[in-house]
Amino acid sequence: MKKTTISDVAKMANVSTATVSRILNGNKKVNPAMKKEVLNAIDVLNYKPDNVARSLRSKGSNILGFIIRDISNPNYAIICKGAEKIARKHNYNMILCNSFGVVENEKEHIDLLIQQKVAGVAIYMADDSINTIQPLLDNNIPVVLIDSEIEGVQLPRIRSNSYKGTYEGAKYLLNLGHERIAALAGNENVFAGRERLAGYVDAMMEFEKEPLYYTGGFSKELAYDQTMEILEIKPKVTAILAASNQLSLGSLLALKNREVKIPKDICFLGFDNDDFFSLTDPPISIINRSVEQMGSSAMNILISSIRNKNTDNKPTIYLPIEINHRYSCIPVNQMGGFKK
Template sequence: MSTIKDVAALAGVSFTTVSHVLNDTRPVSADARRRVLAAVEEIGYLPSAVARSLRKSETKIVGVLVPNVNNPFFAELVAGVEECCRLAGFSVFLCNSDNDPKRQQQYMRTLLEKRVDGLLLSSAGDDEALARIFKLASVPSVTVDRLVPGARADRVSVNNQQGAYNAVQHLLSLGHRRIACISGPAEFEVSRERIEGWRRALLEAGLAPDEQLVVESDFSSPGGYEAVRKLLRAQGGAAAPVTGIFASNDMMAIGALRAAAELGLKVPQQLSIVGFDDIELSRYVFPALSSVGCSIRQLGHEAGRVLIDRIENPGAALKDVQLTPRLVVRESTAAPAENKG
């Protein structure tokens, strides 16, 4: 492996001159700079990032922790984060915790040992587990869609309650009155906020929320599938069956589409389904899924921007950036059959 002294010998300069050229730490003559860069190219010299980080106390690397890379939401989010960080000159270390708090802590330690300049956490873990993780963090940090008690971290989120409210209000405007909610795990702040949006929309429409129509699941398509099968089977023969479903994310809504099809219910003729997040996949399932959300890539881009701002301005006041979701109406929602004439 070539060294800085090899470059210096080939360029006919001192190794300190090579260092000044590569690190831009002191003016060097144009001729010397040209010879150094030519030598670097000829022998394929790569400067040590580790040595540079020790000198400058920076690595130009940020760590990104997500709970499930199989979920398209997190794939789109990371794409936005990576794009923003790359344009700012940062590389991204991606860690997938697979919804395991212990694995999150292990990755946190690894990232800190690698001397990352910042940390971005998008996690479905409970507050206590996240609080333990942030006790380890000594670098600028940003959370996505989570408020971690006691953590000194900026937050970038979507207005979850407003998005759920918009989704349910859409179903109400079509004439639905029996509207179920497929929720994420109750211990998650995101789940609670989206249930509250469901309740608020019903109350403002003069309807008492039926808590028996709230079915807890796990934000996955299999989970949504099982939750809707359970719900619809329990509704069999009911005088006022459910005609609309609000699923707390698109993955569960996609599972709901499958469950409805297997139970012989046509969507949207007999059952309307609306999701949350507006992942790219929601446009290509059949029927195409109505959903609320903002551009997930934009959410990631904004989270990356806030993290870089925090790295560059560590003493600035903490930020709480909230994006406003929009309703996108596609093929999975329509007026209930009894309202069509």
């Protein structure tokens, strides 16, 4: 079957190919009736524009790359939702790449995006190495970092204030009288993990309490095993601070399986406003950040960088973070003891 071309669309709509091109590129200075005819022809003929070819001809592209760690994590799905809303609003298409937190996957995705002539890339990095994104910089492709940091490299970035989140979270528990607070701090090899660990440690040191933390990753399985270890510690831990939604889920499962009651036996402070945490019994107090705004803000900055070509403006935007007080944290003197 012959492939439908822009000429076929123009012929059916009784307009020039230039008019079809202007409509496809989002030009608003087009007669509404004419635009309606063109869009109808596109629909009837099932015309699919060749975006790569268009970008080569126009020396521009309407394709953006978006690289995240794990789409199965609800937070990353929400980040993507925020990003795609903004991309579509500005007539860009978005290629979503899932690295699974593996650097080699990330590098392969970047090679693909370069081949696709993307206009820019937003990335939630699997590590903090300049080597990963160097091919993008070598090809003069704008890059925005999401909750990531590369030492010595100035790039636009969006950050949730992870340090403040765990710092304020630990202080909240300390002010409730807790002294033995265990933190599931995540992965020290990435910027967000280091920031969350530092916030917790600084709060504990400020109150002259000994930090007790676990690192190694952000998986539910790891958090489950680490929580089982925490439950064996003497003197006992009275509160757990979990520094991601996946760490929170794994830890809560371990507590459930050991029949540990929250907050009577142990208090719990989670991270990120996963709907699940408001449905538990009791609802879980959380360190909350605006996850969807991370995606939308990253895409706004990326599109601005592409259109304005302002290489000197490399903003760092911190998104607000707050504690949602529910019913999983109580003063230590109101607690009982948990079962072995």
